[in-house]
Amino acid sequence: MPKKTFFRRRLTRRASLDPLLLPASIAWSTIALLILLGALQEMGGFHPALDTKFGLASIGLFFAGGLVSIAVFKVLRRREAGPQPVEKSNEKRKVPDRLLDGEIQAWWISVISPLENLLVRTHLHPNVVTALSFGFNLVGCVFLFLGWLFLAGWVILLGGTMDMLDGRIARKTGTVSRRGAFFDSVMDRYGEILIFLGLSAHFRDSILLYIILLAMAGSLMVSYTRARAEGLGVTCKVGMLQRPERVVFLGFGAIFSSILYMLRGTLGLNAGPYLMGFVLLVIALLSNATAFSRMVYIMRKLGREGQDGGPG
Template identity: 40%
Template sequence: MLSSSQIKLKAQELLKPLAEAVSSTGISPNAVTVAGFFFSLISGFSIATGNLNLGTAFFILSGICDMMDGIIARVTGKTSPFGAFLDSFLDRYSDFFPLSGLVVFGFEEDNLPIVLLSLFSMVGAFATSYARARAESLGADCKSGLVERPERFFILLFALISGLFVEVLSVLAVLSNLTAFQRLLCAAEKLRK
């Protein structure tokens, strides 16, 4: 099974030529980050209104931007603390928009399991991210866990493509929250020393 870092490396390898082409136009890494945010917003709105094909297309575009901004920053030598902060900050919105779109979609379809599983997936994603950031602020490194952002992206993408929302969101909800609690245990172990 591929780890999150292996998935990220493979994706970066595939996207490097595209990132180099984009960077040659003068587009900054932060602009790509912001574009990914807007693509995710459009994705969530499209999903909420039942336009799943458009929502999926914009979800894919947002994921590509999320992977490319870091590559462009490294290729152009424009890495910065603010760029890293902006990326992490807008990632939380990019986690929120598609899942909130599914909450509305589930509500409109009168499908309570989709609503609840999307909400549990959302809180799992946020708790996973928060656990890492809070642990790091206290001096503990807790990056471990079953599913990080790349895995969550591909699991949600599979839900959107397959239409197996309840089944796939069940997996996402369970694994996201298990990951958050794995980080809780990691923090408890490291911060009690």
């Protein structure tokens, strides 16, 4: 059999088994290239005069790779799903409760699915994946302290990705347990605290320090209200700014703050701290609003059940 025919058949067979491998490959290739360039730039591999070119190249590569990956994903998923019935105009679409519900979440799950399948095949225990997520957050904390925001942003996003994978792997491998869920929750809180500590160290001489503390308090209260509710027998997953949204905001906030710093010569000012401050302010406001809305929701649920007898 000719070599070309052999390789073509192998590629066709692989594509038929996993049609979403292409958008995942595009996304991970883009991320790997951005991380490599970011490491070279922030660790002194490029001359400062090249900052502007690197910033523009990063923006171009980020949006080009991301948009192409999303477009390919949508085309493949539409082809796989087949023709869909036309929705009636009088039917109201459900408004998502969270910022990352819908197409973006489905796309990212397809991006991480090859990694998920690989970890399942290697029989890696979900608790190890949880520990890896914490490790990424620890590295992110160090990078933030050193001022390497570009790398820190990607590490934060990778840590959040591993946090998504541990539960999915546990369900796929039949290793779901209360012990694992408890370990995951505790390590998530410690990981989130580490990121805010890194930000606090980086902005220790700025007014942003107070916003960071407010954001950290809100983030912890979002998790605490859910945990306390579940301890009382109430399921509570409401709220707009939950952990995945906070991870995305912090990760991309750090990445684009670093890019704006690189473009300071073109823009005439360093707009990075302003963007990071805006992101942190959004997290501070929305996380505390989410915690408060959860408190109201839980108290109403407990009130209906006649369980509002006072503090324990």
